[in-house]
Amino acid sequence: MKRFLPLLTTIAFIALLALGIWSGEVPVVWHKAITVCLSCIGIG
Amino acid sequence: MERLRRKSQYIFALLANAYWVFPWKSPIYQGPLKKICFPGLNCHSCPAATMSCPIGAFQNLLATLRPGLQMGQLHIGAYVLGSLGLIGSVAGRMPCGWICPFGLLQKWLFLLPVPKLSFWRPLGRGPYLFLIVFVVLLPLLVVDPLGYGSTWFCKYVCPAGTLEAGIPLLCLDQGLRRAAGWLFAYKFIVLILLLIWCTLTSRPFCRAICPLGAIYGLFNRVSWxxxxxxxxxxxxxxxxxxxxxxxxxxxxxxxxxxxxxxxxxxxxxxxxxxxxxxxxxxxxxxxxxxxxxxxxx
Missing domain, CATH: 3.30.70.20 (Alpha-Beta Plaits)
Structure with missing residues (x-):
């Protein structure tokens, strides 16, 4: 089983990535990234 | 190999910050590329940034987890963790050495001819502390009455945000300059201290602070x-x-x-x-x- 650990890890994270896309996280990430983050720049 | 790595660092730093029309158009890029998490530490509020910062995006998702759950949305950061895990499972911490613009900056600063200090090894646990406390626990647990948390790492620690976003945006916008107060002053001091540390010690941010490096580091022993x-x-x-x-x-x-x-x-x-x-x-x-x-x- 340990021989396949790298492959299994990759598959697990592809599944996690797919879950994130399926649950609608991409538009949330995009929306946050296109507005100026006042916390990041030390204002809010 | 070293020449190839240098080219890779420059190319990715330029790709991550390729929106050079910001003085004439919108203050930050708002196109579809921002749906993608950049594999290195690069603030998405930087006027030239073309992709989103994975650490900023992850904190944002955790900070809005409670109100999201009340609305029936399960946004636990799977997209960000999946993106990072996919890269990490193949290459381990390689993005830190080959892609990250903040790593490139640290490399430049360490080339300055000043006396050098060795790194105090116990500080090597720092990235995990920042990852667990500032990126995960505080945004999740410290919330306002409506259930919204804050991006603690971005707000109180991240020097990339101050350097790449704070300083340029304050230079461009008079309104933001007027709004800047003690928090910006504090973050500016953190940035200056860190930049000085970078001239004295090799990659101190990567080794003592960076939560993104901490995530990638977990994959070093299992990566392809x-x-x-x-x-x-x-x-x-x-x-x-x-x-x-x-x-x-x-x-x-x-x-x-x-x-x-x-x-x-x-x-x-x-x-x-x-x-x-x-x-x-x-x-x-x-x-x-x-x-x-x-x-x-």
Whole structure:
């Protein structure tokens, strides 16, 4: 089983990535990234 | 190899910050590329940034988890963790050494001819502390009456945000300049102290603070890319230790060559005169005992 650990890890994270896309996280990430983050720049 | 790495760092730094029309158009890029998490630390509020910062995005998702759950949305950061895990599972911490613009900045600063200080090794646990406390726990647990948390790492720690976003945006916008108060002053001081530290010590941010490096570091021992040390070929010249930007001391058994500290710059592999370091790449381990010795299982 340990021989396949790298492959299994990759598959697990592809599944996690797919879950994130399926649950609608991409538009949330995009929306946050296109507005100026006042916390990041030390204002809010 | 070193020339290739340098080119890679420059190219990715430019790709991550390619929106140079910001003085004439919107203050930050708002196109579809921002749906993608950049594999290095690069603030998405930087006026030139073309992609989103994974650490900023992850904190934002955790900070809005409670109100999201009340609305029936399960946004636990799976997209961000999946993106990082996919890269990490293949290359480990390689983005730190080959892609990250903030890593490139640290490399430049350390070239300045000033006295050098060695890194205090106990600080090496810092990235995990910042990851667990500032990136996960505080945004999740410290919330306002409506259930919204804050991006604690961005707000109180991240020097990339101050350097790449805060200073340029304050230069461009008079309204933001007027709004800047004690928080900006505090973050500016943090930035200056860190930049000074970078001139004295090699990659201090990567080794003591960076939560993104902490995430990638977890994959170093299980990634497709593995470094392999051949003690029988080693002549103990210490060239690898002298070249290593994070002082991974594997030739004498002090550190594991695939430890979480290694940023996979591959300088040890390039510089070793006796070829005592080799590379292996693949989804399946051929020699399991070499990478997972029974004593450590």
């Amino acid at each position: 890319l593995q470094l392999r040390f051949h003690p029988d070929r080693c002549v103990q010249c210490e060239a690898c230790l002298a070249a290593c930007p994070t002082d991974v001391s594997f030739y004498n058994g002090l550190d594991d060559l695939n430890s979480a500290t290694c940023i996979r710059c591959l300088r040890c592999y390039t510089i070793c005169p006796s070829n005592a370091v080799s590379l292996e790449f693949g989804p399946v381990r051929e020699d399991v005992e070499q990478f997972y010795p029974k004593a450590n299982c």
